[in-house]
Amino acid sequence: MLRDEEIRKALEKPAKYGVDLDLSRYEFGEAEEFTEIDRDVSKRGMEVGVDLDKKESLSTFLHVDYSTVYKSVQRQFKGDLELMTIDEALKKYDWVRDLFWKLRDPCEDKYTAFTALNAKGGYFMRILENRKILIPIQACFLLFTQGIIQPVHNLIIAEPGSEVHILTGCTIHPRVTRGLHLGVTEIYVRRGAKLTYTMVHRWGPEFDVRSRTGILVEDRGIFISNYVMLGELRTFQSQPSARLIGSYSRTSMNNVVYLKGNSEMDLGGEVLLEGDGSRAEIILNSVAEDDAKITTRGRILGLANDVKGHLSCRGLMLSDRAEITTIPILESKNMNSELSHEAAIGKIAEDQLNYLVARGLSRDEAESLIVRGFLDVSKMQLPKPVEEGVRRTIELALKGF
Amino acid sequence: MLRIENLHVSIDGRLVLRGVDLEIGDGETHVLFGPNGSGKTSLVMSILGYPGYRVLSGRISFDGVDITDKPMDERVRMGIGVVFQNPPKIYGIRLKDLIKIISKSKMSGAEISGLMDRLNINSSLLNRYLNVGFSGGEIKRSEIAQVLTMKPKFVILDEPDSGVDLDNLQLIGRELAENLKDRSGLIITHHGYILNYVKPVKAHVMVNGVIVCNGEPETILNRIKESGYRWCERCYEMRRSERL
Known part of the structure; x- marks a missing residue:
């Protein structure tokens, strides 16, 4: 097939952004047998907001290395939600193929090409028309075998008028140090649907991540994404891209990143405002400590009437050796579009510190409060237990601050 | 309570206070x-010990203790609270977070909600990031709420009435009048609107980094209203020539 040949060619193609990885450095094909969800695994789950001890009572999807080890739909939502592996969905419905690889191009770079040719698993979630799933669905991707590539492909469809919160936690078993997670996720938000997609990541100092997310939002649809990454990794690159084709559709992308060690991250967010009256907000907040290097890229394109977009890139430097680069891009191709951005990078501001000291805080307390403020997740409107989990993870990562 | 003698202060090498004398008694x-x-x-920043304000000579004592060389945090702990004119914006920290931290062991929950009600600080304002997008009135009410939560012995208010509409002025004025009954304070005002609510016992006029006259607040304010600060500048020139 010509297409396959084309994709195979793309296996050599570096990504537009981020450090180029040599895929032959990782193992692929065999995994160790995953035995059980032990205390290490459930602890890691909690750190990325997923409660695996409650897997029986909550809608849960757990994928380890190359296979799905657990999936279930919360009893009260049976009939509202379809949750299966992507392979099952492709077999069950012919139309799934029409939605597959439509929001990202398999030939985009070597990572999409590798996933297109080799994906092993991923979830399919479909929230049926007008159904409201009021308790989050939790999905967890865990890497258990040292040094492997984990390519997954997820597909989410929020049918018209539906509402859901999907929480995806990605992490590695504490014994794993090296490996590569490749995640392709395609998200369809149909007419009047509201999808909140929260992703919490926790990796290790030698671990690499490339994720490719494409989103399509129809009339009056709402897509909210929250991304939290704390701690260390080797390299990371991702640029979720949302097309707001529907009129009065909305999106809000909130990113909070705190990197330590030698981590190198290239994180972006892109929104195409194609529907009249559509709105976008992208927030990229980053904190860099030690030798961490962070690049944040935001891009909003105004292509229709009465669209509005706002982009905010803020970086906090906690070390002289750290580096932060922010690249905000606004593009307008319509006279009636209103786009704005704010960007700032700096250390903790003296006037803010002094202000808090004047209110009776010690200098240390003031510093720690300002850093925590940078990592504020309360705007994400996470469900309480999830927010508490994320806060605990932040506290863990901020030890010493 | 506060005693300042012949205070000379510079900031970035520029002389800003040139021999200030001021004494404020307990409860005044x-x-x-x-x-x-x-x-x-x-002068406010120098009393507080804000970094960057360098005392070249003179002395500040508070509650009988020489604080001229004490750092700001210590002075705050001793009971000095300042309502700033232009507080910085701080993203990520909500007004309620800071109030909660300040109130620790100083105010009960009921006391706090009473204060917030009287200052018309609702939950929507409490949930906003500090001073981010606050209106003039909101800044003053938030500042006053924070400082009163600290329960300071001595309150300094830097222009509590600037950029505030009449409704907010009344709210702030009444709350301050009530709170200044049992503590000492220093109010800085350009226009004097706040004096419709708060009645200080003594007024001072500062020109060019020195205090040029002291007296009864109403009399001095009326004089300034009539003749403007030009009248005070004359006193400054007189004092200068006396010294020379």
């Missing part, structure tokens, strides 16, 4: 007038 509230740029805010 004083008012400080002065034209823009006369050094009023520099």
Whole structure:
């Protein structure tokens, strides 16, 4: 097939952004047998907001290395939600193929090409028309075998008028140090649907991540994404891209990143405002400590009437050796579009510190409060237990601050 | 309570206070007038010990203790609270977070909600990031709420009535009047609107980094209203020639 040949060619193609990885450095094909969800695994789950001890009572999807080890739909939502592996969905419905690889191009770079040719698993979630799933669905991707590539492909469809919160936690078993997670996720938000997609990541100092997310939002649809990454990794690159084709559709992308060690991250967010009256907000907040290097890229394109977009890139430097680069891009191709951005990078501001000291805080307390403020997740409107989990993870990562 | 003697202060090598003398007794509230740029805010910052304000000579004592060389955090702990004129914006920290931290062991929950109600600080304002997008009135109400939560012995208010509409002024004025009954204070005001609510016992006028006259607040304010600060500048020139 010509297409396959084309994709195979793309296996050599570096990504537009981020450090180029040599895929032959990782193992692929065999995994160790995953035995059980032990205390290490459930602890890691909690750190990325997923409660695996409650897997029986909550809608849960757990994928380890190359296979799905657990999936279930919360009893009260049976009939509202379809949750299966992507392979099952492709077999069950012919139309799934029409939605597959439509929001990202398999030939985009070597990572999409590798996933297109080799994906092993991923979830399919479909929230049926007008159904409201009021308790989050939790999905967890865990890497258990040292040094492997984990390519997954997820597909989410929020049918018209539906509402859901999907929480995806990605992490590695504490014994794993090296490996590569490749995640392709395609998200369809149909007419009047509201999808909140929260992703919490926790990796290790030698671990690499490339994720490719494409989103399509129809009339009056709402897509909210929250991304939290704390701690260390080797390299990371991702640029979720949302097309707001529907009129009065909305999106809000909130990113909070705190990197330590030698981590190198290239994180972006892109929104195409194609529907009249559509709105976008992208927030990229980053904190860099030690030798961490962070690049944040935001891009909003105004292509229709009465669209509005706002982009905010803020970086906090906690070390002289750290580096932060922010690249905000606004593009307008319509006279009636209103786009704005704010960007700032700096250390903790003296006037803010002094202000808090004047209110009776010690200098240390003031510093720690300002850093925590940078990592504020309360705007994400996470469900309480999830927010508490994320806060605990932040506290863990901020030890010493 | 507060005693300042012959205070000379510079900031970035520029002399901003040139020999200030001021004494405020226990339980007294004083008012400080002065034209823009006369050094009023520099005096506030110097009393607080804000970094960057360098004392070249003179002395500040508070509650009988020489605080001239004490760092700001210590002075705050001793009971000095300042309502700033232009507080910085701080993203990520909500007004309610800070109030909660300040109130620790100082105020009960009921006491706090009473204070917030009286200052018309609702949950929507409490949930906003500090001073981010606050209106003039909101800044003053938030500042006053924070400082009163600290329960300071001595309150300094830097222009509590600037940029505030009449409704907010009344709210702030009444709350301050009530709270200044049992503590000492220094109010800086350009226009004097706040004096419709708070009645200080003594007024001072600052020109060019020195206090040029002291007296009864109403009399001095009326005089400034009639003749403007030009009248005070004359006193400054007189004092200068006396010294020479």
